[in-house]
Amino acid sequence: MxxxxxxxxxxxxxxxxxxxxxxxxxxxxxxxxxxxxxxxxxxxxxxxxxxxxxxxxxxxxxxxxxxxxxxxxxxxxxxxxxxxxxxxxxxxxxxxxxxxxxxxxxxYRRPLQDRLLRRLLATVVPYTGRFRWAMLGGWLARPLAGLAPGRFRALARMARKRPALRSEIDGARVISAEGPVRMRVAVMRNCVQPALNPEIDSATLRLLRRHGCEIVIAEGQGCCGAVVHHMGQEEPAKAFARANVRAWTAAGVDRVVVNVSGCGTTVKDYGHMLADDPDIADDARAISAKAVDVTELLAELGLKDPVKEPGLTVAYHAACSLQHGQQVKTHPKALLEAAGFHVKTPMEPHLCCGSAGTYSITQPDLSHQLRARKTENLHALKADVIATGNIGCMTHLEPGLDVPIVHTVQLLDWATGGPKPPTL
Missing domain, CATH: 1.10.1060.10 (Alpha-helical ferredoxin)
Incomplete structure (x- = not known):
């Protein structure tokens, strides 16, 4: 061009x-x-x-x-x-x-409703505590969700379940490995996952410890910055990125493990985001190089032999941020197969489910059309369970599904000695 x-x-x-x-x-x-x-x-x-x-x-x-x-x-x-x-x-x-x-x-100056919605998203979603209380308020007021104006209605309907008010990943600490330490890793704490589905983080911690990882929940780590970054708010996004780079650099880890693929795409881009910041550019590049999706790390370490053979048929939904953003395409399916699951791929696996961070709130009509298309393709597989690597996809798809949807790590944890996922 x-x-x-x-x-x-x-x-x-x-x-x-x-x-x-x-x-x-x-x-x-x-x-x-x-x-x-x-x-x-x-x-x-x-x-x-x-x-x-x-x-x-x-x-x-x-x-x-x-x-x-x-x-x-x-x-x-x-x-x-x-x-x-x-x-x-x-x-x-x-x-x-x-x-x-x-x-x-x-x-560009947006209409008032757009400005208010974006301000609300930027003020609440990146902060786990605020998000928990917002979801709790929405859950208590759920009979009134249909009265919310315009796109605020989509936000209100997110609170379908009572949010978890505490999570195993809350608070900075070091968690020891089971057996000899093979690697010291930081596990990223996502903003909304501890409230919406804390069992994903618990399964991740169990799985990594079982594979010889000493785990650091780093002091000072917060939102990856994706929510504000995708709204064009450069400086707030960079502020989140700087805080995380400093936290993980101080922790002295071999890898930064992310179990929310939307965050992983952003963290892997920190080197680019902070390239013009001379005080932190080198550390940002180093952290980006250490960032991995949890399935990438498990493929590197080698999955332990399963202690049980679940034998379930799994429909694998590839989150866009994982397959396109990070180009991680084979590891999740290969790990699930190694763990004893029969894995199927739906038609149009490249097409987004419509979640896309806050897209389901800012563009609800298009988002719901994409969800209907995706759930139809998933149902056609007649699987026992659907697995994916992103809490956003799980939360968005769940209302349209007639089978359980879980995070990939929950199935891998179960197969290698952990508890059965609650939704199964």
């Missing part, structure tokens, strides 16, 4: 140069349209990666304020990154849309 950024802007700003380089990589082939969920649903070129790239090029190249059209179509992007897996030219769409969202945040 030909670009015409002003030379003085290219000389003065690394991010402008990066956007220019990314845009020039695109050859307009359109392969991305076939795997883009919003294009598959809507058939609108501007709701495809190629169409969004044209919109971003015009806005960024001319350094002009975001228009209503740009905001509409960029907001509809799930950031599922399926286009990155598909693109033969290697277009770095993820960082390009990051630039676009930051530019929108700086130059």
């Amino acid at each position: 030909q670009t015409n950024f002003a030379p003085e802007r290219l000389a003065a700003d690394r991010l402008v140069r990066e956007a220019n380089d990314i845009l020039r990589t695109c050859v307009h082939c359109g392969f991305c349209t076939a795997t883009c969920p919003t294009y598959v649903l809507l058939g609108d070129e501007l709701d495809s990666p190629r169409g969004r790239i044209y919109l971003l090029k015009d806005m960024l190249e001319n350094d002009k304020p975001a228009s209503d059209t740009v905001v509409k179509h960029i907001d509809r992007c799930l950031t599922c990154l399926s286009c990155i897996s598909t693109c033969p030219s290697g277009v770095d769409y993820m960082h390009l849309v990051d630039h676009g969202r930051a530019h929108i945040e700086r130059t």
Whole structure:
């Protein structure tokens, strides 16, 4: 793609140069349209990666304020990154849309309801304590959820269950390994998982200890920053990233283990996010290099022989942030098979389920259409249980399913000596 950024802007700003380089990589082939969920649903070129790239090029190249059209179509992007897996030219769409969202945040004034919703999400979701109390209030007031205005209704309906008010992963500490220590690892504490499903973290801790990991729950670690980052709020996202880099660097760990794939994609990008911060750039690159999904670490360590053979048929739902964002595609299924499960893959495994962080709240109509499509494909497998690696997918898909959905680590923990997942 030909670009015409002003030379003085290219000389003065690394991010402008990066956007220019990314845009020039695109050859307009359109392969991305076939795997883009919003294009598959809507058939609108501007709701495809190629169409969004044209919109971003015009806005960024001319350094002009975001228009209503740009905001509409960029907001509809799930950031599922399926286009990155598909693109033969290697277009770095993820960082390009990051630039676009930051530019929108700086130059566009949203309607009042949008501003209030985004402020609420940014103020509550990244903080486990606040999220717990918000979910508890929503659960107590659930008969009134239908009265909430507009997209606040989707947020209210998240509180279908009473949230857990404490979790095994709360509080900084060191947890010893079972037997000889093979590795010292930090386990990332996600913002919402301790409230929505604390058993996932408990299963993760048991599984890692059983495989010789000394576990650090690091002092000072917080939200990965993805929630505000995807809303274009650069500085808050960087503040979260800096805090985590400092916490994990001080902990002196061999790996940073993430069991929420949406967070993993962000943590692995810290080296890029903080590249212009001279005080922490080197540590950020080091932490990004140490960050792994829990299934990557288990594949590296080698899964212990199962102590029981569950023999269940598992439908594996590949979270977009894991298969596209992190390009982790084979480890979860291979581990489940090694643990004695019969694993099936649904039709259209590349298409997003519609969760996508806060997307199910900010774009509920499109999100629900994608959920219906995904659950239909999962039900067609007639599996005993569905497994995935992301709490967002689990929470979003569960209302549309007639079989249990669990995190991959819960099944691996059960097979190698842990308790049976409660939902089974």
